Amino acid sequence: MKKFIIFLLTLTCVFTASVVAADTPSQLRFMAGPPGGNWFALGGALAELWSQKTIPTTSITGGAVANIINADKGKGDLGFSNTSMVAVAQKGGMAPFKDAVGNASILANLYTQYTYFIARKDFVEKNDIKSLDDLVARKIPTRFATLKTGTGSEFIVNGIFKSGFGVDYRETLKEWGGSVEYASYSGGADLIADNHLDVFAFSVGKVASIVMQIESQTDIVILGMEQNTLDKIGADYGTVTFTVDPGIYKSVTDTPVKVVGDYTCIVVRSDLDEQVVYDLCKTMYENQDTLAKAVVDMKELNPATAVPTAPIKSHPGAVKYWDEVAAK
Structure with a gap:
């Protein structure tokens, strides 16, 4: 009798596990960004698209760090972040992710992020x-400024100094006789144009209107980095090397400038049903033009770069879809 009861309990556990694994949620919570930004606009467009064609989805506000943590804890299903942040979160051991997350992976790299030192x-x-x-x-x-702490820009700027050069810019620049400020994109642009700053650093898309705005106000140089420095940062943060080619900005005239490259990505809880994730990717890619009307950078979505390189973990459902499309 005891063996039979154990058998029934085991069978029940197996059956329950299989039901949970095969369960498809009735609604998704998509964590976007704060009101007024690209992430907020794109989050609303994605939620509307997925609700119409895949699964009911609600868009809620969020942030690059919080979206990873909430996906990991199941407080949200998926949301925007930066690929470098997800890489650090999955590895753990670096602030703000002292402990590695085990339930957050990549659904897709969406569009490029360039880190400019103006x-x-x-x-x-x-x-x-x-x-x-x-x-x-x-x-x-150096009189230096970047965006406020907690933003994706400040996160990677901090990582560049720490990983690439072994310094904490928040203290070291002051020790060298300089200063450190935190500003918005427009605020920093005004400060450097008015000669209150020497260098303003931030992450933004490949062709950035904010860079052009600064160029229209004062003469600037985009500071590049040595390849070995870029490689150090890439090893720790999963970033890549992008080049700013001549012709994009008037300040880059003849020699390409090497900078840290990253992606705006969608992070998703790893235990979300594989078929659901596959279908989310499919709907998003097949309606890329519609999404680009909300945020033009979505034109960059490409199956060849949608899956980040190892050791950054992507969701199996996402890998399946992007590999299928890339192979066609």
Whole structure:
């Protein structure tokens, strides 16, 4: 009798597990971004599209760090983040992810993010600066600004200094006789144009109107980095090397500038049903033109780059779909 009861309990557990694994949620919670930004607009467009063609989806506000944590804990199903953040979160051991997340993976890399270090041209010429590496190696006093802490921009700027150069910019730049401020995109643009800053660093899309705005107000130089520095950062944060080619900005005239490259991505809880994730990817890609009307950067969505390189983990349902499309 005891063996029979154990058998029934085991059978019940197996059956329950199979039911849970095969369960399809009736509604999804998509974690976007704060009101007014691209993520907020695109989040609403995605939720509407998926609700019409795949599964009812509600868009809620969120943030790059919080969306990873909430996906991992099941407080949301999927949302926007940066691929570098997901890489650090999956690895753990670095703030703000001291402990590795086990239930958050990538649904897709959506569009590129370039990290620009914009320097006033008179500052560069006065100090004969060749690159960001040169500025750091020579400990040049710099009036510096980036976006506020907790943003994707500040996260990767902090990572660039820590991983690439072994310094904490928040303290080190002050020790060298410089200063550190936190500003919005428009606020930082005004500060550097008015000669209150020497360098303004932030992440944004490939062709950025904010860079063009600064160029229209003052002469600038986009500071590049050495390849070995970019490789160090990539090893820790999963970033890649992008080049800013001549012709995009008037400040880049002849030689391409190497910068840290990242992606805006969608992070998804790893235990979400594989077929659901496959269908979400399919609907999104087949309606790419519609989504690009909400945020033009969605034109960059490409099956060849939708799955980040190892060791960054992507959801199996996403890998299945993007591999199928890329092979056609």
